[in-house]
Amino acid sequence: SNGSVLVVGSLNMDLVAQVQDMPRIGETIIGHSFDRMMGGKGANQAVAAARLGARVAMIGCFGSDAFAGDMRSILAKERIETDGIRTVENVSTGTAMIMVDRHGDNSIIVAPGANRYLGPDDIERHTELFESSDVVVLQLEIPLETVLHSVAAARRFGKTVVFNPAPMQGLSEELLRDIDYLILNEVEAEELTGAPASEFDTLAKRLAALPCKHVVLTLGGDGAAYISGSEVVRYPAMKVHAVDTTGAGDSFIGAFASRLARGDDARDAVKYAIKVAAITVTKLGAQAALPTEEETKQFDLLWGAESR
């Protein structure tokens, strides 16, 4: 393996306005500030892996607007291969309109736009990207049909499939059977299994019974669990001063995939992902907070051997 990750997923432009209080229906308010940044689970996970030294390619769709050009150059700066990203005419690029109030609470409207147009044909057109990858990473912000097609393509070439079922929807046995690593948070795990997150043992048992090969359950400030057959291992989070947990999940998944792609053992990849996600929560923003490999080394030096 040469550390190559293929992400088939969403690309969004996040439009973020800071407001005092959320506007009521019919109200117009003046915000404090406005920012634009690339987002979407697909793009976030791709950037997370690329900053940690993985060779990353993406398959996705842009709309025919100015955001597309901006995002292509951001991806190029991150050294992510964009040949697999198609521009869809007369459609807008995916956007997330985000309002953040003075308490830090947010309201979000996601307009999937071009992400909805990513179809099985896009997968067939880029089977070479599957062939040259070690790990294929998928989420659910693109059509389910395209996810199924991608899993089949990954299987065809014998690649490892990492699947993050977010946002959660009904998943078939057939799909789960072809997943090597199912990575999900507690809310998604509750939705998928019906077991409450407050009862860890029950939840872990239900997750272990799923037809996928291995499960990684992220537990926020409580770390993560690796569940594989009868093996359930819990790893604590690193104790850091959390400033903004946005992007923690995507950071974890990108980091995990980057290490799997290098041939690391999955348990070591989980430990590494916990460290990377801890760095991410100490900083504001989603993509802006994703650390480079250099930053994770600095973090190791600061923390000493205990963080390894």
Ligand code: ATP
């Ligand atoms: P988000 O939606 O905020 O991006 P998520 O709900 O998908 O995240 P979480 O389980 O909350 O996923 O977080 C992912 C990982 O980030 C955790 O497994 C943990 O390692 C790390 N993490 C999250 N919160 C903290 C924290 N307060 N301190 C240290 N690490 C954290």
